[in-house]
Amino acid sequence: MKIETSPLTRKLSAFVKLSASELGVLERLHERRKSFSAGRDLVHQGQSEQAAYILAAGWVVSYKIQPDGSRQIVDFQIPGDFLGLRSVLLHTSDHGIEPIVEIEAAEVMVSDLLQAFAETPRLATAILWAVSRDEAMVVEHLVGLGRRDADARMAHFLLELGVRLSLVGMGSREGYACPLTQYHLADALGLSAIHVNRVLRKLREDGLVTFRDGVVVFDHYDGLVAVADFDPAYLDHARPLLS
Amino acid sequence: MKIETSPLTRKLSAFVKLSASELGVLERLHERRKSFSAGRDLVHQGQSEQAAYILAAGWVVSYKIQPDGSRQIVDFQIPGDFLGLRSVLLHTSDHGIEPIVEIEAAEVMVSDLLQAFAETPRLATAILWAVSRDEAMVVEHLVGLGRRDADARMAHFLLELGVRLSLVGMGSREGYACPLTQYHLADALGLSAIHVNRVLRKLREDGLVTFRDGVVVFDHYDGLVAVADFDPAYLDHARPLLS
DNA sequence: CGCCATATTGAAATATCTCAAGGGCAGTGG
DNA sequence: CCACTGCCCTTGAGATATTTCAATATGGCG
Known part of the structure; x- marks a missing residue:
């Protein structure tokens, strides 16, 4: 077993x-x-x-x-x-x-x-x-940098990570453990670390998501999805491939 | 022949x-x-x-x-x-x-x-x-959206396109024909079309590059490279591959 | 001629950055 | 145990880049 x-x-x-x-x-x-x-x-x-x-x-x-x-x-x-x-x-x-x-x-x-x-x-x-899924994520990341504002970018990022982690049993709709610093988020999302801090605070105060002490908690999943305009289709696209 | x-x-x-x-x-x-x-x-x-x-x-x-x-x-x-x-x-x-x-x-x-x-x-x-070169370009594009300001993004984009076109005989260090509209540039660079217009004007007035009537002319190639922080290494990287 | 797509410009609004400062906490060396 | 340092987080205020709204110009084309 x-x-x-x-x-x-x-x-x-x-x-x-x-x-x-x-x-x-x-x-x-x-x-x-x-x-x-x-x-x-x-x-x-x-x-x-x-x-x-x-x-x-x-x-x-x-x-x-x-x-x-x-x-x-x-x-x-x-x-x-x-x-x-x-x-x-x-x-x-x-x-x-x-x-x-x-x-x-x-x-x-x-x-x-x-x-x-x-x-x-x-x-x-x-x-x-x-x-191919990895590539789709890079493209989605590019789209985020080009066409989403800071709040949506952050929300989208946290949601995507949640879906990815769920697949390997390290996350759920409730949240997940996350060792990233705000500097990591800044460098990933194309923001300054200071602004990352403010965005996180806003999302927290709006009751959407809390990222603190290495833990992400989704306080209001659907609300966050709305802010991010999150459509996870690119993450679980149809069975692919020549085979 | x-x-x-x-x-x-x-x-x-x-x-x-x-x-x-x-x-x-x-x-x-x-x-x-x-x-x-x-x-x-x-x-x-x-x-x-x-x-x-x-x-x-x-x-x-x-x-x-x-x-x-x-x-x-x-x-x-x-x-x-x-x-x-x-x-x-x-x-x-x-x-x-x-x-x-x-x-x-x-x-x-x-x-x-x-x-x-x-x-x-x-x-x-x-x-x-x-x-693999295409992928490197997407990554470079992502970097540009995240970490370059509008001027540098535009300069980088026009230079990259120039290098690519040169490879197929459609461009040179002098310039190239380009059917893109300012709306295309805006959607590619993550800017508003209005700002694209202003950026182009600034680059033109600075004597760096002129994009008008479907033609890109490099007025001062090296100056543009400096603005863009352009390093074409990712475009002509070493012979690749398992073979 | 009128229409549509594209380009251009100005002025006001907004998002984000930079600079500056301070706080908490863990590790480290005295 | 304490002081110190480094890393991360937090907040405020002013500066800057970019967007939005509004208006106009131009050329091709039915």
Whole structure:
């Protein structure tokens, strides 16, 4: 019974029913477990790596540093997400990847991954689904920066994260634990940290959501959805893929 | 001699030296030529398509409509770019694709593409390079929206477009023809059309760049690069890929 | 001619930033 | 135990960038 299910397995299982053998292959990818401490870059901007990782525990941030020194966060990764998969497949990493807290991740060599794909096409399908979802999130993020005001951006961000975390059992409509600082939010949402603070206060005072002491609590989920104009369609889009 | 070289071939040749047979396969992909008129969506938001296209002539815009009706442009495609490649590979299109002018495009069935890949791995490499470059552009776009002010955003955008067009012989350091309206720029850069107008005026009065009557003229290229903090590294990154 | 899309400009309103300052709390070294 | 430092959060007030509203100009086109 007691087979500890990895977050990635959990996430993929929500969308594709995987057979026992497929699950076996998937778990085997998690063998080379490693730890990394917070704050030290996993991948430096401009460097290209040999291996990808599957995040098992902890939070990671992907960012890009501007010539003027400011930082734009492209995305956060949570357990079950791939790290640097694209960098490996495309031999190019133009952004940095840094653990926010101490993390656990499984190292996956390209060859292992390709072999797993060959063995179990349905698994390949599922993983490509995850990749396409990541891309959809980046696009949605771009839309948010271009077309939403600060309140909506923040609301949308917190809601999206909630949905993502729920998929791996780390969140619900009630809320979730979240180790991000207001500076992280600022760099992700294209705001100043000061304004992030004000926005959070406003959302809290409006009885919509409370982010405090590392915990996000949805005080009024539907109200927040309205503020954000949140439509989670892009997160659970139809079963994808050639397969 | 006179083999009319497609823009895609031109673009890829700038990065990977392709053999005669590879060039042949590439040109064969261009066989099913079609025209589409301006303004009618090629792909509707939410719809998923069977075929991808290689743009041969004209300009195309990829955008996403918000629930509130506003539009965010994700990217523009110019000759030599793929349309809907990701949508096809991942069976998911969450954004619309619309020709800006009358366009010519070659329809490519997934099967043709996969077969071409099997025949010529180096070609697959080259095309994946192009895909990864597209992604880098989206990320750079995201960074611009989050961390650049209106002037820098505009300058960066015009410069990036210049580099892209140069690769297919449609532009140079002097300038290029550009059918975009100020509304297109506004929706791409996350600004109001009115502000776009003012920004263009300022850049023109500062003697940096002139965008008028469908033509972009770089009056002072290096000055514009300075305003934009433009570093084209992400556009011509190292030869990529597993191959 | 009248109409529509695009471009232009001004003035007032608003969102967000910057600068400045202070508070809480955890770790660290005396 | 205390003082100190660093990191994160909070708040206020003035400065700035950008938007909105309103009005006008221009050219193509039925």
